[in-house]
Amino acid sequence: MKLLARTTVIFLIYASVVAAAGTFVYFHFIRKIYYGYVDRTLSRRKLRVDNDLRLYLRSPADLEFWHRLDHNVEFVPLAAPGPPAAFSVRMMYNQLVKKTVPYRQLAAPVMFQGRPYRLELRTTMLDSQELLARIGQAGALLFGALLVGLLVLQHVLARRLWAPFYQTLGELQRYKLDQPEPVHLAPTRIPEFKALNAAIGRVLSRNQRIYHRQKEFTENAAHELQTPLAILRTKLDMLVQAPGLTEEQAGHIEPLLDVTQRLTHLSRSLLLLAHLDQQLFFPTETVDLAAAIRAQLGQLREQLAGAGLILATDLVPTLPVAANRSLIDILVSNLLSNAIRHNVPGGEVRVVLTPELLTVENTGRPRALPADQLFVRFRPGPERPPGSVGLGLAIARQICETSGFLLSYHYEEPGRHQMRVRM
Numbered sequence: 001m002k003l004l005a006r007t008t009v010i011f012l013i014y015a016s017v018v019a020a021a022g023t024f025v026y027f028h029f030i031r032k033i034y035y036g037y038v039d040r041t042l043s044r045r046k047l048r049v050d051n052d053l054r055l056y057l058r059s060p061a062d063l064e065f066w067h068r069l070d071h072n073v074e075f076v077p078l079a080a081p082g083p084p085a086a087f088s089v090r091m092m093y094n095q096l097v098k099k100t101v102p103y104r105q106l107a108a109p110v111m112f113q114g115r116p117y118r119l120e121l122r123t124t125m126l127d128s129q130e131l132l133a134r135i136g137q138a139g140a141l142l143f144g145a146l147l148v149g150l151l152v153l154q155h156v157l158a159r160r161l162w163a164p165f166y167q168t169l170g171e172l173q174r175y176k177l178d179q180p181e182p183v184h185l186a187p188t189r190i191p192e193f194k195a196l197n198a199a200i201g202r203v204l205s206r207n208q209r210i211y212h213r214q215k216e217f218t219e220n221a222a223h224e225l226q227t228p229l230a231i232l233r234t235k236l237d238m239l240v241q242a243p244g245l246t247e248e249q250a251g252h253i254e255p256l257l258d259v260t261q262r263l264t265h266l267s268r269s270l271l272l273l274a275h276l277d278q279q280l281f282f283p284t285e286t287v288d289l290a291a292a293i294r295a296q297l298g299q300l301r302e303q304l305a306g307a308g309l310i311l312a313t314d315l316v317p318t319l320p321v322a323a324n325r326s327l328i329d330i331l332v333s334n335l336l337s338n339a340i341r342h343n344v345p346g347g348e349v350r351v352v353l354t355p356e357l358l359t360v361e362n363t364g365r366p367r368a369l370p371a372d373q374l375f376v377r378f379r380p381g382p383e384r385p386p387g388s389v390g391l392g393l394a395i396a397r398q399i400c401e402t403s404g405f406l407l408s409y410h411y412e413e414p415g416r417h418q419m420r421v422r423m
Helices: 003-055 060-069 126-161 163-174 191-241 247-277 289-299 301-306 325-341 392-403
Strands: 073-077 086-094 099-112 115-124 285-288 310-315 320-323 348-353 357-363 406-412 416-422
Touching: 003 099, 003 115, 003 126, 060 073, 086 115, 126 163, 163 191, 191 247, 285 289, 285 325, 289 301, 289 310, 289 325, 289 348, 301 325, 320 325, 325 348, 325 357, 325 392, 325 416, 392 406, 392 416
Parallel strands: 310 348
Antiparallel strands: 073 115, 086 099, 099 115, 285 320, 348 357, 357 416, 406 416
């Protein structure tokens, strides 16, 4: 959930709780005020009744006659003085509306001609309930309108206030480290975003300077290494072909040729890794992965035969993928070379390609390899064969990350090691 949406949701939850609670409190507050007004009216009516009892009424028949004239005034005779005055809500049948409705009642003890009575004064709450309901509805509508207005205002203001942030985020998402022009961040009057844009600008400028220096150093170093290595290899080849070379001298030259070849391969691998690490732009095209695997297998058949390995394949006829052709060739070559190099005499190399998965399997040691160390550059250990520079799988994984693939290692009994590339 985006930050603006998260803020709006939190505000909506808070405002909804406050609005609901506010409506409830508002209704009960108005209800309490109204009941207080009714109770004061009933108390004043009691004072008037007390006065009338002293001045105008002469017999219990007068009390009954008063009740017939006004059903909301009733005198109930008691054997003993009753409890003190108290207010209550009483449900009674109303002749006018023909149904039982609530009444607010004041029950108070009175004395008439030396005898105790309970005076009951009542007033109907029928209209008041409708009035309170309408007041509650009006309060709910008021709180609802306030809530909607605040939400709309908050959303509009938040989008406007956060606009510089989203503009900066868009520029950063489109930014590439190897682009020649600097990033242009939109100006803003908000101090926090001004400081953020200034800090981002400084960081990006510094990173671009470091990147260009590193790129220049890597390219120069690779170029300067390739030239003397090529000269060294040429001189060693000429020295091997020179007349009068003794067997002892040839025995010294052959390891030098191997070391020179290894250094050449190492410098090229390091240059490729540097380019992959720097996330340089590799042109993407539609590559037939099945055809690339068949081509690499054709180039490695002599190596497979020399190692006495059995090749088994199960490939789909064609599988187009969007990637760089050179990187795909290097990826397939490294995986197949790794399967050959780490195999056992008379073992098997099995290549399976489905529309979702490429699996390169080889027989090997009867135990799983440390998966967390397989893709480490220059990985030491007994699993690393002589002459290996230790960068094949590291390059393969970096190519997969660059191309949007997922490379993983799996082990199956007995002694079958798999490299899987999920498209």
